Amino acid sequence: MSGDFVKVAIVGSTGYGGVELIRFLLEHPKVEIVSVISASSSGAPITDGFPHLINLVVQNLDGVNVQEIAAKADVVFTATPSGVSGKLVPQLVEAGLKVIDLSGDFRIKDGAVYEEWYKHDAPGNDLLQKAVYGLSEVYGEKVKDEQLISNPGCYPTATLLGLIPAVKAGWIDPATLIIDAKSGVSGAGRGTSLTAHYAEINENFKAYKVNKHQHIPEIEQVLTDIHGSPVTVTFTTHLAPMTRGIMSTMYATLTGSHTNEELVELYKQFYEGRRFVRIRPAGQWPATKEVFGSNYCDIGFAVDARTNRVTIVSVIDNVVKGAAGQAIQNLNLMMGWDETLGLKNAPVYP
Amino acid sequence: MSGDFVKVAIVGSTGYGGVELIRFLLEHPKVEIVSVISASSSGAPITDGFPHLINLVVQNLDGVNVQEIAAKADVVFTATPSGVSGKLVPQLVEAGLKVIDLSGDFRIKDGAVYEEWYKHDAPGNDLLQKAVYGLSEVYGEKVKDEQLISNPGCYPTATLLGLIPAVKAGWIDPATLIIDAKSGVSGAGRGTSLTAHYAEINENFKAYKVNKHQHIPEIEQVLTDIHGSPVTVTFTTHLAPMTRGIMSTMYATLTGSHTNEELVELYKQFYEGRRFVRIRPAGQWPATKEVFGSNYCDIGFAVDARTNRVTIVSVIDNVVKGAAGQAIQNLNLMMGWDETLGLKNAPVYP
Amino acid sequence: MSGDFVKVAIVGSTGYGGVELIRFLLEHPKVEIVSVISASSSGAPITDGFPHLINLVVQNLDGVNVQEIAAKADVVFTATPSGVSGKLVPQLVEAGLKVIDLSGDFRIKDGAVYEEWYKHDAPGNDLLQKAVYGLSEVYGEKVKDEQLISNPGCYPTATLLGLIPAVKAGWIDPATLIIDAKSGVSGAGRGTSLTAHYAEINENFKAYKVNKHQHIPEIEQVLTDIHGSPVTVTFTTHLAPMTRGIMSTMYATLTGSHTNEELVELYKQFYEGRRFVRIRPAGQWPATKEVFGSNYCDIGFAVDARTNRVTIVSVIDNVVKGAAGQAIQNLNLMMGWDETLGLKNAPVYP
Amino acid sequence: MSGDFVKVAIVGSTGYGGVELIRFLLEHPKVEIVSVISASSSGAPITDGFPHLINLVVQNLDGVNVQEIAAKADVVFTATPSGVSGKLVPQLVEAGLKVIDLSGDFRIKDGAVYEEWYKHDAPGNDLLQKAVYGLSEVYGEKVKDEQLISNPGCYPTATLLGLIPAVKAGWIDPATLIIDAKSGVSGAGRGTSLTAHYAEINENFKAYKVNKHQHIPEIEQVLTDIHGSPVTVTFTTHLAPMTRGIMSTMYATLTGSHTNEELVELYKQFYEGRRFVRIRPAGQWPATKEVFGSNYCDIGFAVDARTNRVTIVSVIDNVVKGAAGQAIQNLNLMMGWDETLGLKNAPVYP
Known part of the structure; x- marks a missing residue:
């Protein structure tokens, strides 16, 4: 890691998991968002589709380019659909990036079981076994210093x-x-x-x-x-x-x-x-x-x-503890930080 | 029964069960609503509280008076709270009226069980045993010609x-x-x-x-x-x-x-x-x-x-098959009519 | 008109206006639905897409075929998108059918104004002038015995x-x-x-x-x-x-x-x-x-x-008085019937 | 002000404005909540009525006692109903507290106008004139160092x-x-x-x-x-x-x-x-x-x-910029801080 902040990229920034990652990471004291990435809307300001982020995120959306991501970021959140992550994450891992994957592609250890329920090919077995299942309160100890975290389903x-x-x-x-x-x-x-x-x-x-x-x-x-x-x-x-x-x-x-x-x-x-x-x-x-x-x-x-x-x-x-929030909790655990960094806010009520 | 229409009164007309009874009975080909009754709002037009009924119901609300009800009506729906029906229904039955009760007061045959779950006194045992449980598709045959129907819960x-x-x-x-x-x-x-x-x-x-x-x-x-x-x-x-x-x-x-x-x-x-x-x-x-x-x-x-x-x-x-609709279905069965009278409308979608 | 019932067909039966027409027409005392029509889902039971109609409508969806419609129906409701009606309605009128159009295609008398706001070509001027604007309480007198009614927007x-x-x-x-x-x-x-x-x-x-x-x-x-x-x-x-x-x-x-x-x-x-x-x-x-x-x-x-x-x-x-309900009201006026036929139901509350 | 944090009390903590003040103030870097006050629920944990605050607020609710408030707090938010603030705020001001009032009682400068629209007595004229109307982006300069801010309506x-x-x-x-x-x-x-x-x-x-x-x-x-x-x-x-x-x-x-x-x-x-x-x-x-x-x-x-x-x-x-958020923005301005302290979070979307 270089500098004071950990540099993160978010692939799938224009989904609900993606914008929720942004909402929390903007408040995170040890993180800088260096790239918001969308396969479908590359080049446009993210605020075109999400005007609620005006004044908060000024970056344009980047395309999915593993080398560019690796040049900018330390950690990548992949908030991509099942099937897409299975193909992208191996490249990110190969490029030396730490990855927290929010799709379901790396949760099931048995590829045959994966294919029965997900109805498409499983990722390769090496990475399936390497991925740590990040149910933070149960497997939090295993998350520390790992390279690939599979974030649990909602x-x-x-x-x-x-x-x-x-x-x-x-x-x-x-x-x-x-x-x-x-x-x-x-x-x-x-x-x-x-x-x-x-x-x-x-x-x-x-x-x-x-x-x-x-x-x-x-x-x-x-x-x-x-x-x-x-x-x-x-x-x-x-x-x-x-x-x-x-x-x-x-x-x-x-x-x-x-x-x-x-x-x-x-x-x-x-x-x-x-x-x-x-x-x-x-x-x-x-x-x-x-x-x-x-x-x-x-x-x-x-x-x-x-x-x-x-x-x-x-x-x-489901969007927080069931997706973006727990992913950041896993980032915190991976980095050896207090697991609550950037996540302390009270529920919004009513 | 006198005349071409069966004359019905609705006690508890200002609850959701009551106004739903009105909505359906207005379309019923063999029923006339002769009295809409509310203990709390007697004397006022029902449209004061329910302007959706303007032009449809012009009657003022009547108070709860068993003799007046008996003088006007053949059948009474009691859409009254549990505890209230238990006291009112015996008087209506005594006055010779047919009663379809939408409270839960006459559903449990064992008074001790009733009191354990409802936390207040059960009605007298005679009427508990007399009441027919009107789950129309299951006990419909038993409803016919009975005087007191206990309408099932939602x-x-x-x-x-x-x-x-x-x-x-x-x-x-x-x-x-x-x-x-x-x-x-x-x-x-x-x-x-x-x-x-x-x-x-x-x-x-x-x-x-x-x-x-x-x-x-x-x-x-x-x-x-x-x-x-x-x-x-x-x-x-x-x-x-x-x-x-x-x-x-x-x-x-x-x-x-x-x-x-x-x-x-x-x-x-x-x-x-x-x-x-x-x-x-x-x-x-x-x-x-x-x-x-x-x-x-x-x-x-x-x-x-x-x-x-x-x-x-x-x-x-819950307001129809779970309350007012099934009550009317029971009226139909009680009278020996086609059970669908007044109830044929399609669901409202979307 | 033949027989006791007016025979109606509904083009666009799988839109919200279409299923609402069905809901009301099922209760109409003088109407028989002879064909439910959908350009996109022809051949399938309408209940595949709208299971709320199970037991109520058993017909399969028909395709859009003017000759078949003319052979079966007296009156057609066209609950089709703007642009589609403009092309279909002239054929239906030509085939001698009475038409009540729920699109906006025949509401604007000046074709140039239509094109400025609708952003596509207007229907031919003859039919634009022929169409009667069916705001029932205002132009109801003009609707009677006409062949083409343009139903107002919501x-x-x-x-x-x-x-x-x-x-x-x-x-x-x-x-x-x-x-x-x-x-x-x-x-x-x-x-x-x-x-x-x-x-x-x-x-x-x-x-x-x-x-x-x-x-x-x-x-x-x-x-x-x-x-x-x-x-x-x-x-x-x-x-x-x-x-x-x-x-x-x-x-x-x-x-x-x-x-x-x-x-x-x-x-x-x-x-x-x-x-x-x-x-x-x-x-x-x-x-x-x-x-x-x-x-x-x-x-x-x-x-x-x-x-x-x-x-x-x-x-x-908007789905009733703003679309299907007023269209049926216009049918009633067109036929010289009481304008409330099939439409008397109370609002659903709550 | 004593110590590193400004000490605030919230009167009306069990209303929606009150719990929203708590949500934001918990994140505020320069504020400590020293008392959550409710006239109606004094003595109970606030989490009895608002379990979303479990782990976040451990205090019991205090009663409304001006001397106790003055002993604990530097600043008071009065998220009390119109009429209540009018009586309470003068006592808080008299006790030397800074007050940000979220009721409407100190917004209208002309007591006669107040009484015409609010239908009850206006507060005394001295305090009406003293209160600064805290529309932050317009009157923010006037808020600084004042003692009584009247927070605008939603x-x-x-x-x-x-x-x-x-x-x-x-x-x-x-x-x-x-x-x-x-x-x-x-x-x-x-x-x-x-x-x-x-x-x-x-x-x-x-x-x-x-x-x-x-x-x-x-x-x-x-x-x-x-x-x-x-x-x-x-x-x-x-x-x-x-x-x-x-x-x-x-x-x-x-x-x-x-x-x-x-x-x-x-x-x-x-x-x-x-x-x-x-x-x-x-x-x-x-x-x-x-x-x-x-x-x-x-x-x-x-x-x-x-x-x-x-x-x-x-x-x-309405609960944030229309109430609690602008009130905190006014606290920031009153204290000469950056107006965004504690308020930087992105909107929650979706």
């Missing part, structure tokens, strides 16, 4: 942070796991389609990709790692009429007898010292708006004595 | 219509039932509270009353009846940022091996001839907007071979 | 109904007219674009096409006709984060001294006997939700003694 | 920033000014009422307080000051179905002949060096979402040669 982040302490402690039976997840529309990106049309989404609640979402193998891979033997989950995704926010409502049978208070204590210990996970007092339920625009993940519990099941509710802002 | 309607055929056929294990339900805000009524404040609800998704919702015993009572032995469910309620609509996403382990197509066929047979339940083709998921403003309940399925579970999605408009 | 409908009585009476100075209009997103149709993307529209209020909207010459043409000499207006369009609804807030200097009550009286007299225009009492303001899903246009006033200006607020549902 | 901020350069330059005729303003619901505060009920606001656009809003005399007072002779405006307020955001669409007749480009240049010069006002290029219109969550005011123009009128569009986030 649904897996909310889901895994809500499940891992209980799975690791053996308090819930992973075979009984049912995950009912809900997301705002920004999770599907800025691309135009009928399923993103305001008049189709507003005043509507819908299920989609039931049992087929590509985040299922990502969740199972991590839970299997934590549990020590294979875990298979039922996972349903829904679209809620809102822009940001994910809630995972998760159901599992308790292996023993535990109270809400004991679960709160278990989770508080697990996440001790981690600012961005907030365990709610027994009987209090988090709502997505309570983390809007911030890097927090809030978690609440309800044990049901009648069924011996626990219901766990976990919420994040 | 969540139970969506949930039970989605579960009963599979439970009855023994295709799913009721012990594994997990119900993740989502509702629009109108379900909580027109009363003002912080939890209904626009700025708190908009761009927000939240869980509430987890494991404690009073619709749980209602669902269990019916499933127990269908199944033949006690059924206990896990049931979670969420508030979605929309005005109307309920989705129940339901999970259960299959007892045998069944395909989506077989489930579609089972449900189509069960609901044969019933216009308001629409079974979606295998692989298609209903959305709440697709029933907005109408009396339809749409149901879809996804069998997951990996877990041997089925996911069932059921949607209704 | 903004002009709300605006003109709110201005005409005062302009005709000479109570306001047309030179001072400023019209600030707001619309829901459905007004722009079902086409996908970034400007219809949920995440871009939600929690957003924006201006667009300021001074350049193609509805400006339509408004001016009618006001000029009413006033008797040329009227030029300032007209601004805004997009509100909602699906349906238009509000025109209109400002003008009073020529004399008039009270709110006098304006109410003037408008009530002008619209006497017309069910779909509702003049609000002095001091009461209509809201778009109060006409949602219905054919009503509600109008309110505020005279400001300090400035001698009047503020007029007019609201409609 | 509508006046958007409106005045959009009008003042043109009025001051004499380019528009103030007698022709018509202001059509739209606001999100948060502007009405967190109090519960039917007019804030989600089901009444969602999918609704409504006018309110037409010609009667208390921000009218505030706008006129400032425009009169700028223009040099009395200005009277037509001002209409609307409620849009969104949480945050104000747009003022403003119409005036040009006194001479000016192009959009000239207006852009005039405004850029007027606001030179002021980061928070962004003048859009000719032909580009700002939208409320483009300033969401930030202290920006964005302004665009359209001259209409046909009418010789200009349309000016000005947008702000």
Whole structure:
């Protein structure tokens, strides 16, 4: 690294993940944005498509040129679609850049599993194995000094942070796991389609990709790692009429007898010292708006004595903790900085 | 009954259930609205509070006076809060009126169970036993010629219509039932509270009353009846940022091996001839907007071979099929009319 | 006309205007839908794209074939884009069909003005002159027995109904007219674009096409006709984060001294006997939700003694009174029926 | 002032203005929040009502006690309702505190005018005259070293920033000014009422307080000051179905002949060096979402040669630039700091 600031480039600056990276990195005390990159809009001011950045970002968009990126930047965020990252990231890594990838291309360690769920070719196995899965509060130690971080998916982040302490402690039976997840529309990106049309989404609640979402193998891979033997989950995704926010409502049978208070204590210990996970007092339920625009993940519990099941509710802002925020948290961890740099802001409420 | 039209009165005309009854009954070919009644706003034109009814309803609101109601009306809809109906309905029944009650006061047959979940006194046992539970497509035959119909709750309607055929056929294990339900805000009524404040609800998704919702015993009572032995469910309620609509996403382990197509066929047979339940083709998921403003309940399925579970999605408009629409459907059944009278309109889309 | 029902075809059935025509025509006592037509989706069931119509419309979509339409139908609604109608309507008229056109192609009598604002060629002058402008409450008498009705635009409908009585009476100075209009997103149709993307529209209020909207010459043409000499207006369009609804807030200097009550009286007299225009009492303001899903246009006033200006607020549902509803109202007038047939439903509230 | 940080207290911490002050002040490099105060919830943790602040604010709410405030704080923000501030602020000023008042109580210099529009008693004349009107970009110089700042209203901020350069330059005729303003619901505060009920606001656009809003005399007072002779405006307020955001669409007749480009240049010069006002290029219109969550005011123009009128569009986030953000900007100016301290964040998009 040269100079006082780490120099970062953002590939995919004209997507929602990209502009959210910009919003946070502008406030980051140790980072300078040296290039905002877009394959589709190269040459134009980014403020043409995003006037909210007027006065804040004066750069024109650059094209995707690995040598130019390598000449300017120390670290690259690739907020590119699945399939694109798989081809671009190897070149960036080869050029000696540190990479934090926000696509899903480097999350699944088994290329065959990747291809089954993503429906296109997996990246090469070497890089798949090299990539560290950056679920910051769980694998943060592994992120430090690595070159390639695979940033977790939005649904897996909310889901895994809500499940891992209980799975690791053996308090819930992973075979009984049912995950009912809900997301705002920004999770599907800025691309135009009928399923993103305001008049189709507003005043509507819908299920989609039931049992087929590509985040299922990502969740199972991590839970299997934590549990020590294979875990298979039922996972349903829904679209809620809102822009940001994910809630995972998760159901599992308790292996023993535990109270809400004991679960709160278990989770508080697990996440001790981690600012961005907030365990709610027994009987209090988090709502997505309570983390809007911030890097927090809030978690609440309800044990049901009648069924011996626990219901766990976990919420994040999909664009922040589920994408750009956690990516910056991973940058901080990679660099050995305080993980909260540039991310301390309170949620925007209301 | 006298004359060509059945004369109906609506107690609770200034709630959302009340004005929705008015919207549909204005189009009903065999009904005349003879009195719109409100305990709180008696004497004022209903259009003071609901200007959308200008030119459509010219009556002033009447007060709650059982003798006056009996003098004018043949049938009364009581769209009154739980606790109020419990006291009023016995007087209306005593006065010889037919009553369709939209509160929850006459749904739970066991007074002790009622009091545990509703937190106040149950109505007398005689009337509890007399009331027929009006889930039209399931208990429609029992409704005919009865005097007191207890109209089902909004969540139970969506949930039970989605579960009963599979439970009855023994295709799913009721012990594994997990119900993740989502509702629009109108379900909580027109009363003002912080939890209904626009700025708190908009761009927000939240869980509430987890494991404690009073619709749980209602669902269990019916499933127990269908199944033949006690059924206990896990049931979670969420508030979605929309005005109307309920989705129940339901999970259960299959007892045998069944395909989506077989489930579609089972449900189509069960609901044969019933216009308001629409079974979606295998692989298609209903959305709440697709029933907005109408009396339809749409149901879809996804069998997951990996877990041997089925996911069932059921949607209704909570104000229509979950309240006013089904109440009118019950009126039709009670009178021996075609159940669709006054209810044939297509959903409003978009 | 043959048989008991008038046979109608709908070209453009897969747009929002088209499905709304279907929703209302299904309830119309004198109409049979004989063909739902879409240039882009011919051959498929309409319920593939619009599952809300399951059980209600079982027809497959037909292609655009003038001879087939003429063989089946008496009347055609052309809910086609501007430019398409201009080419299709002459053929339908030539084939002897009655046509109600929902595009803007036949509204502007002066082809040169059309081309200036619409930016493409105008239809031939003969048909432009033949077309009757179907602002039902103003030109309803002229619609009867005509063959080609040009259905008014959404903004002009709300605006003109709110201005005409005062302009005709000479109570306001047309030179001072400023019209600030707001619309829901459905007004722009079902086409996908970034400007219809949920995440871009939600929690957003924006201006667009300021001074350049193609509805400006339509408004001016009618006001000029009413006033008797040329009227030029300032007209601004805004997009509100909602699906349906238009509000025109209109400002003008009073020529004399008039009270709110006098304006109410003037408008009530002008619209006497017309069910779909509702003049609000002095001091009461209509809201778009109060006409949602219905054919009503509600109008309110505020005279400001300090400035001698009047503020007029007019609201409609853009998909109903601003498109499909008024088109059916024009069908009714064309056929000599009661103008309210099939359109009597109350607004959907909430 | 003692120590490194200025110590601030916030009265009215449990309103939307209060929690927004907290959100920004937590990031302010020169401020310490020493007391969060609420008349109604004293003693409870603020996170009981605002769980989004968990981990961020650990203080309990204090009661309103002038002596305690004076003992702890240097500066007080009074985000209290109109009427309450009028009584509290004199005591705080008397106790030697610097006060930035967010109510409207000290904006109108003429007590009689205040009472006509606010419908209750005005504060004493001495303090009315002492209070400096903190429209930062216009009266910022006057704010420095003052003790009592009256923070502008949300509508006046958007409106005045959009009008003042043109009025001051004499380019528009103030007698022709018509202001059509739209606001999100948060502007009405967190109090519960039917007019804030989600089901009444969602999918609704409504006018309110037409010609009667208390921000009218505030706008006129400032425009009169700028223009040099009395200005009277037509001002209409609307409620849009969104949480945050104000747009003022403003119409005036040009006194001479000016192009959009000239207006852009005039405004850029007027606001030179002021980061928070962004003048859009000719032909580009700002939208409320483009300033969401930030202290920006964005302004665009359209001259209409046909009418010789200009349309000016000005947008702000009502909770930030219209309340808490400008209040902090005024704190910065009062202290002689860079006006952007703590306020630099980009808008949250989408």
